[in-house]
Amino acid sequence: MWRRVASVSHLFSHSKSTKFNQGASTFKIWETFTSESEIPTPSKGSPFITFVLGGPGSGKGTQCAKIVEAFGFTHVSAGDLLRREIASGSAYGSVILSTIREGKIVPSQVTVELIQKEMESNDNYKFLIDGFPRSEENRKAFEQTIGAEPDVVLFFDCPEQEMVKRVLNRNQGRVDDNIDTIKKRLEIFDELNWPVINYYSQRGKLHKINAVGTVDEIFEKVRPIFAPLSK
Numbered sequence: 001m002w003r004r005v006a007s008v009s010h011l012f013s014h015s016k017s018t019k020f021n022q023g024a025s026t027f028k029i030w031e032t033f034t035s036e037s038e039i040p041t042p043s044k045g046s047p048f049i050t051f052v053l054g055g056p057g058s059g060k061g062t063q064c065a066k067i068v069e070a071f072g073f074t075h076v077s078a079g080d081l082l083r084r085e086i087a088s089g090s091a092y093g094s095v096i097l098s099t100i101r102e103g104k105i106v107p108s109q110v111t112v113e114l115i116q117k118e119m120e121s122n123d124n125y126k127f128l129i130d131g132f133p134r135s136e137e138n139r140k141a142f143e144q145t146i147g148a149e150p151d152v153v154l155f156f157d158c159p160e161q162e163m164v165k166r167v168l169n170r171n172q173g174r175v176d177d178n179i180d181t182i183k184k185r186l187e188i189f190d191e192l193n194w195p196v197i198n199y200y201s202q203r204g205k206l207h208k209i210n211a212v213g214t215v216d217e218i219f220e221k222v223r224p225i226f227a228p229l230s231k
């Protein structure tokens with residue numbers, strides 16, 4: 001069960017009106033006041049947003065594919081959107097490429113704009129936002145631009161050694177799947193992602209999943225979280 005605790009429109013007077021936020025006056029903060037295992041009931045009138053967090057190679061993308069299949073979400077991968085932007089030869093492309101090569105985080109404004117476009121061009125109302133937010137700056141930029149908060153936050157908790165092994169075996173030709181970039185990505189994850197994880201934990205939105213085991217074993221831990229949702 002969820003309750004609205006505050007309207008903070010005065011703090012976001014420069015928020016843009018979007019499909020998800022009819023101007024700043026409708027921006028609300030919600031918090032859970034019961035156990036972490038409950039999720040809010042989605043309605044077709046408003047987006048149901050799940051953020052998917054976890055270190056590099058923790059299995060976010062793999063589990064997102066399973067959630068899409070079982071529960072009818074639309075998968076929005078921040079990393080895929082950025083890679084698509086590079087491939088399109090856009091003005092931002094070279095900056096994004098060098099940032100990804102260095103294992104760093106692309107400025108939030110760029111990533112949030114890509115996520116917003118993707119969400120707005122999709123008729124579905126259930127979204128998995130994979131690999132986002134990677135930092136407090138990412139998180140705040142999303143709230144401010146989209147004017148919404150996640151309903152659910154998944155965190156795939158995986159030991160470093162296992163993540164490194166998975167990434168080095170991935171074999172998808174990614175420029176960041178090499179040992180030097182992985183080390184940097186793990187450092188950045190430790191430095192910037194934990195504050196985000198703690199933020200959502202404190203708000204009772206975080207579902208921490210032990211990401212060790214087979215893909216199916218891990219999905220059986222994810223499934224009950226979304227069981228109240230129909231496809």
Ligand SMILES: Nc1ncnc2c1ncn2[C@@H]1O[C@H](COP(=O)(O)OP(=O)(O)OP(=O)(O)O)[C@@H](O)[C@H]1O
Pocket residue numbers: 054055056057058059060061062063079131166167169170171211212213214215218
């Ligand atoms: N439970 C698992 N056991 C073994 N290998 C796995 C498991 N889950 C995913 N993998 C494999 O590990 C690699 C990384 O998985 P995936 O791409 O889903 O991770 P990710 O969290 O999305 O990583 P990134 O943040 O780098 O995009 C892939 O090759 C995938 O097939």
Ligand SMILES: Nc1ccn([C@H]2C[C@H](O)[C@@H](COP(=O)(O)O)O2)c(=O)n1
Pocket residue numbers: 056078079080082099100103104105106107111130131132133134138176185
């Ligand atoms: N919020 C994000 C998400 C991704 N990136 C960049 C940096 C990552 O290393 C790279 C790949 O992302 P992944 O596919 O691993 O989720 O994309 C970012 O800067 N900000």
Ligand SMILES: [Mg+2]
Pocket residue numbers: 060061077079131
């Ligand atoms: Mg991924």
